[in-house]
Amino acid sequence: MIREYQTVVSVAGPLVLVEGVSGVKYQELVRLSLPSGESRRGQVLEVEGDRALVQVFEGTSGIDVPETKVRFLARGIMVGLSPEMPGRVFDGLGRPRDGGPEIIPEREADIYGAPINPYAREYPDEFIQTGVSAIDGLNTMVRGQKLPLFSASGLPHNRLAAQVVRQAQVPGAESGFAVVFGAMGITYEEAEYFIRDFTESGALERTVLFLNLADEPAIERIATPRTALTCAEYLAFEQGLHVLVVLTDMTNYCEALREISAARKEIPGRRGFPGYLYTDLSSLYERCGRIKGKPGSITMMPVLTMPEDDKTHPIPDLTGYITEGQIILSRAMHRRGIAPPIDVLPSLSRLKDKGIGEGKTRADHADLFNQLYACYARGKEAEELEVILGSAALSEMDRRYLRFAHDFEKRYIAQGEQENRSVTETLDLGWELLAIFPRSELKRVRDAWLDKYHKERGQGGEGE
Amino acid sequence: MSSDKSSQSGLVVKVSGPLVVAEKMSGAKMYDVVRVGTQNLLGEVISLAGERASIQVYEETGGIGPGDPVTQTREPLSVELGPGLIGSFYDGVQRPLDALQAEAGDFITRGIDVPALDRKKRWEFKPLRKAGDKVGPGDWLGEVEETVLVRHRVMVPPGVEGELVRIESGGFTIDETVAVVKTESGERELKMAQRWPVRRPRPHRRKLPPDEPLVTGQRIIDAFFPIARGGTACVPGPFGSGKTVIQHQFAKWSDAEIIVFVGCGERGNEMTDVLLEFPKLLDPKSGEPLMKRTVLVANTSNMPVAAREASVYTGITLAEYYRDMGYSVAIQADSTSRWAEAMREISGRLEEMPGEEGYPAYLASRVAEFYERAGRVVCLGTGPDGKEQEGALSVVGSVSPPGGDLNDPVVQATLRVVKVFWSLEDRLAFQRHFPAISWLNSYSLYSETLRAALVRLADEEFVSDAAEAMGLLEKEAELEEIVRLVGRDSLSAGDRLVLEVARSLREDFLHQNAFHEVDTYTSMKKQALMLDAILQFYRQARAALDRGRDIADIEQLAVRERIGRLKYLTEEEAEAGAARVREEIEQQLAGGEK
Numbered sequence A: 001m002i003r004e005y006q007t008v009v010s011v012a013g014p015l016v017l018v019e020g021v022s023g024v025k026y027q028e029l030v031r032l033s034l035p036s037g038e039s040r041r042g043q044v045l046e047v048e049g050d051r052a053l054v055q056v057f058e059g060t061s062g063i064d065v066p067e068t069k070v071r072f073l074a075r076g077i078m079v080g081l082s083p084e085m086p087g088r089v090f091d092g093l094g095r096p097r098d099g100g101p102e103i104i105p106e107r108e109a110d111i112y113g114a115p116i117n118p119y120a121r122e123y124p125d126e127f128i129q130t131g132v133s134a135i136d137g138l139n140t141m142v143r144g145q146k147l148p149l150f151s152a153s154g155l156p157h158n159r160l161a162a163q164v165v166r167q168a169q170v171p172g173a174e175s176g177f178a179v180v181f182g183a184m185g186i187t188y189e190e191a192e193y194f195i196r197d198f199t200e201s202g203a204l205e206r207t208v209l210f211l212n213l214a215d216e217p218a219i220e221r222i223a224t225p226r227t228a229l230t231c232a233e234y235l236a237f238e239q240g241l242h243v244l245v246v247l248t249d250m251t252n253y254c255e256a257l258r259e260i261s262a263a264r265k266e267i268p269g270r271r272g273f274p275g276y277l278y279t280d281l282s283s284l285y286e287r288c289g290r291i292k293g294k295p296g297s298i299t300m301m302p303v304l305t306m307p308e309d310d311k312t313h314p315i316p317d318l319t320g321y322i323t324e325g326q327i328i329l330s331r332a333m334h335r336r337g338i339a340p341p342i343d344v345l346p347s348l349s350r351l352k353d354k355g356i357g358e359g360k361t362r363a364d365h366a367d368l369f370n371q372l373y374a375c376y377a378r379g380k381e382a383e384e385l386e387v388i389l390g391s392a393a394l395s396e397m398d399r400r401y402l403r404f405a406h407d408f409e410k411r412y413i414a415q416g417e418q419e420n421r422s423v424t425e426t427l428d429l430g431w432e433l434l435a436i437f438p439r440s441e442l443k444r445v446r447d448a449w450l451d452k453y454h455k456e457r458g459q460g461g462e463g464e
Numbered sequence B: 001m002s003s004d005k006s007s008q009s010g011l012v013v014k015v016s017g018p019l020v021v022a023e024k025m026s027g028a029k030m031y032d033v034v035r036v037g038t039q040n041l042l043g044e045v046i047s048l049a050g051e052r053a054s055i056q057v058y059e060e061t062g063g064i065g066p067g068d069p070v071t072q073t074r075e076p077l078s079v080e081l082g083p084g085l086i087g088s089f090y091d092g093v094q095r096p097l098d099a100l101q102a103e104a105g106d107f108i109t110r111g112i113d114v115p116a117l118d119r120k121k122r123w124e125f126k127p128l129r130k131a132g133d134k135v136g137p138g139d140w141l142g143e144v145e146e147t148v149l150v151r152h153r154v155m156v157p158p159g160v161e162g163e164l165v166r167i168e169s170g171g172f173t174i175d176e177t178v179a180v181v182k183t184e185s186g187e188r189e190l191k192m193a194q195r196w197p198v199r200r201p202r203p204h205r206r207k208l209p210p211d212e213p214l215v216t217g218q219r220i221i222d223a224f225f226p227i228a229r230g231g232t233a234c235v236p237g238p239f240g241s242g243k244t245v246i247q248h249q250f251a252k253w254s255d256a257e258i259i260v261f262v263g264c265g266e267r268g269n270e271m272t273d274v275l276l277e278f279p280k281l282l283d284p285k286s287g288e289p290l291m292k293r294t295v296l297v298a299n300t301s302n303m304p305v306a307a308r309e310a311s312v313y314t315g316i317t318l319a320e321y322y323r324d325m326g327y328s329v330a331i332q333a334d335s336t337s338r339w340a341e342a343m344r345e346i347s348g349r350l351e352e353m354p355g356e357e358g359y360p361a362y363l364a365s366r367v368a369e370f371y372e373r374a375g376r377v378v379c380l381g382t383g384p385d386g387k388e389q390e391g392a393l394s395v396v397g398s399v400s401p402p403g404g405d406l407n408d409p410v411v412q413a414t415l416r417v418v419k420v421f422w423s424l425e426d427r428l429a430f431q432r433h434f435p436a437i438s439w440l441n442s443y444s445l446y447s448e449t450l451r452a453a454l455v456r457l458a459d460e461e462f463v464s465d466a467a468e469a470m471g472l473l474e475k476e477a478e479l480e481e482i483v484r485l486v487g488r489d490s491l492s493a494g495d496r497l498v499l500e501v502a503r504s505l506r507e508d509f510l511h512q513n514a515f516h517e518v519d520t521y522t523s524m525k526k527q528a529l530m531l532d533a534i535l536q537f538y539r540q541a542r543a544a545l546d547r548g549r550d551i552a553d554i555e556q557l558a559v560r561e562r563i564g565r566l567k568y569l570t571e572e573e574a575e576a577g578a579a580r581v582r583e584e585i586e587q588q589l590a591g592g593e594k
Ligand SMILES: Nc1ncnc2c1ncn2[C@@H]1O[C@H](COP(=O)(O)OP(=O)(O)O)[C@@H](O)[C@H]1O
Pocket: A348, A349, A350, A351, A353, B237, B238, B239, B240, B241, B242, B243, B244, B245, B246, B434, B435, B436, B512, B513, B514, B515
């Protein structure tokens, strides 16, 4: 049953109100035919009696009241899926944009998907080596985790994301992997950067790209991550691949959502974002994970830029409440030339605890990272004190902590874009840096590991 | 659920997200359950105007539209209560997630009906009463062994009273009659399972003042901010500050007899974690797997938002049911903010007048009603000998305020009703000082009432040691202020000692690693030993200072490290280990004028 109406009564922002309809369903796919002959896609956002409110993905410019025809297609928004997708470039709704042929779908799936039954989940605990010490050593990532990059405009989050894509591997595991890359509102240049990097590393042929660029319709960004995730679910849970999903920039996605909410005149929540932003973001992020008995997995690295560098802004705040940790980039560190500028104290991986240790990384890993954190935090406190009172106010031990924090940033964190460290190198470097302290300061580490790895070097060595 | 054909069919007129409006709903009552659309999606009436009903739907509403049918069940949203609850893993409206997976696969599809309890399983019913006995609401009729840890008391449902005509003994399913009661309105057949509407608290005789601690094995909680059996506590904090880990620790190690864990609008993997871990972890008291005393309710963030709203009610009703059997029950709700947000989302769609931050005006009263369901009580019914029974229900709720800001309306509404406040600080979490409970901002209003019980459980000094330790931590905060202004050099030797000891309190006592096999749980006895060792050091060092010993020397003593390692000694080693440390303190601080 396909029904077509020419009864648009109003157009407001990205929304079109159609009257006199019957049999329309919530979330139904809609095709709008403009007087120009152009065709657009939309979706039913609300239906009441004979009135349907439709959001138009490609925007409403050119849509008029008397002549635009609206067809209700009696199904949700679908994307065609096929094992041929890696290596191809699509738009945010899954149509090829690389000039290549249409794909021949093995099947179609609704981009909204369905929630994974928590009973069906497998707990993610397989260590992924990214080669980046601040991640592997301190905020370890595992297969099936959603670990976002919290960044800000002008910071090198794209470089870090590309480095992770390039270097990520599961030591000892030989199995197929794929990358699904969803771009929402990033510039052409940024997209090119990723494509070039993927091409150079040879990842491109295993990558599916869904691109919605900065000058393309904003409302399509509501669909882009869902299309990308539907493809990822197919590759992971039906084709058995380990899929790494990179979504950038989630801030643009959230802004599209806010635009719709404002057009609907909903009661705005914080900073004008709708009260259901948390629920909406969960419906994306929670599609990540592992499923019992399935060989594949979805690991997700969403990237977002924090408006005004503010971590308490609703976008990073709600993201942090949903994702399994966050890697935070710092402008201050970037200015000091630390690359990658990962601010490790507020960064976190919630899934590291079961992904590290004997048989995964190394038995001393948990105690070691706890100790590094404690020492670095104390070193940063000493640094603050020094700024206020001068170094004369510091005790001898405080000065060691200060020195440690400095070395830690310079050697452990600032490894640069090209260095790919094994986890053993990362762990050993941690011990080397701790050698500045006497054993009695290292209370977070049990005796066995101190005996094995700790060699106090004290203040000596390189000298002041 | 009754599928009475005569129940009139309503018609959908509007769909907006989880909210559906239907007409022709004559006879519908508030909070009645209805079935929406041809797929029979589960919904609940949440507002009525004439024959027009607003319905919150517990499943995704994509594909629903005007003209779709709505069927009334004429029953409020209820849970099924009976043997088989323990060890279950339910969604927010008590659908067993394992059965859903068996039926529909790895993803949650819609319109599936699976009974909450196993209908085929036979339970060995042991009567506790005999024919001719007078029985009333809540009275224990008989018992089944639900798990090795839980004797499930089969109770007379509320509202039923009279003389037992017949009572069975032997193997029965929950649908079979185990007793017949002659009531004023005729004979009633009783089965092992009963239903109860989740939004209505289950009745009890009266409340009692909480006077026993719920021991958690978490040092900062037990020693400084204890919660009582039947008490209420909240854990607010920004993301990553440790709310969920505290709730998990509570579910694992607290000495409640029954645990109900509600994952309300949070991560799927966190529930999977509990589900996989609890069958393997052993209860320190009984040595049995923790799962044998636990019920899990999971409505994760990506599951339908209306069912999230219902999940905390589902959970607390299950908890009350075990309280009625005379158990000490504890429920963890992680996170109550997601429940409040679900309320806000539905309220927004209903176009209700918003209060603070868009939350409905009834937010505070809903929060208060929820925590009021906690308490130490005299149960409604009596045990086999006609004696009154005592049960307790303790509630711990996490709160997730935006940006960690405690002015959030959910935090404020919660603080007005709960008695314990564990305040999490991100500054501590950044240093990986866990649990990141602020010792300066947190409080427990039970400290006084629990004093006697704590002395009994630990030792005489424990309570006074804890008070002294807290004094030192407060002093530390003042001294830090001074150091920040004028530097360390201005401190007296006594002040420097205070700083040293306060650091030891923080690092060696308050800091507790949930992922360390020994450190994760500390008995009251061991807590007392640890605290005592630190304070012994303080007192003797003070005396040594008075005798003229140099503070710089004291700050270097080897025993400091030994004190720091006490936490890693097992419960068996602790006593001897602490004695050795005390000796070393004596030795290293004895005499020593120089
Ligand atoms: N007691 C603890 N011991 C060790 N690590 C902890 C502890 N509490 C929290 N953590 C660490 O902090 C992380 C975040 O804690 P979590 O409880 O998930 O935070 P929240 O629920 O407040 O977002 C955990 O993944 C864990 O790594």
